[in-house]
Amino acid sequence: MKFKLLVIALIAICFVACKKEKQFNKPVGLKATTEAIIPGKKYLWPQKYKIKIAFLNGTKEQQEFVKQSSQAWQNQINLIFDYVNSPVGSDIRIKFTPKILSGNSFVGLDNKVIDAKEPTMFLFATLGSKGKNGAPAPIFDLATVRHEFGHMLGLTHEQGRPDGDVKWDDQLDIGGKKIDSASFSKYLKSPYDKKSIMHYAIQAKYTKSGLGIPGYVYDLKGELSQIDKDFISSIYPR
Structure with a gap:
């Protein structure tokens, strides 16, 4: 069985796409850091759970783009992405913001x-907008x-x-840091x-192999890899 690196954390596991994108408010009573990672299966979503997802802003065009793009994951799992009209009672709250260049998610x-009034995912302000002439x-x-x-x-x-190809003895500002071997x-x-x-682009000078890694945008052009599909399907089998 193929398994993709998965994190289920007991103490606030706050993903930050890069150091410039720390936009999350810390949950009251929890220590929120970018790297507080404590594995535990109980932090997986329950099998066949209906994840209620609400948009806090964005145009209909942007919202539809997110729905269509996320379908690639939905097709592999037994969870249901349930897009709701109100953030009340929602699990995921998406906000488009000019404060970041890509995205953040818990x-x-x-x-x-996370406080029910706060976003749990941020996407850059123009994401999903069509270009000139409807491109x-x-x-x-x-x-x-x-x-x-x-x-x-x-x-x-x-x-x-x-166990990857990144030379983490170098000081890199590429999102996160090396996970300690014991953990x-x-x-x-x-x-x-x-x-x-889930893999960032890495310059050749920072890899053990001496070869650059294109990353999730340019390698498969935003598509899930076969291992991504196999792993997530094994975690949430249909």
């Missing part, structure tokens, strides 16, 4: 401890949605794996997957 069931939104937009929904389902950054041994995971939707 990870897995950590979304449930479709860029691949970057598609990839961003799928990457953030991966976090929402419980996945963390693939490049953080100690990593407890994770649910697949073989390392450079093509994962």
Whole structure:
């Protein structure tokens, strides 16, 4: 069985796409950090759970783009993405904001401890908007949605794996940091997957192999890798 690196955290597991994107409000009574990772299966979404997702803003065009883009995950799992009109009682609250360049999302069931009035996922302000002459939104937009929904389902950054191709002895500002080997041994995971939707682009000078890694936007052009599909299907089997 193939397993993709998965994080289910007991203490606020706050994903931050890069250091400049720390837009989350800390949940009251919890220590929210970018790297507080404590694995535990009880932080998986319940099987066949209906995840209620609400938009706090955005145009109908943007909202529809998110719905269509996230379908790639929905097709692989037994969870249901239930888009609702009101944030009241919702599990996930999406906000489009000019304060970031890509996206942020809390990870897995950590979304449930966020104040019900606060967003749990942020997407950049123009995501999903058509270009000039009605041109479709860029691949970057598609990839961003799928990457953030991966976090929402419980996945963390693939490049953080100690058994991966990144030389973490270097100081990198690429999103997160190397996961310590002792903690990593407890994770649910697949073989390392450079093509994962959860893997950032890495320059050749920062890799053990000496080869650059295109990352989730440019490698498969925003598509889920086969290992992404196999892993998430094994966690939430249809």
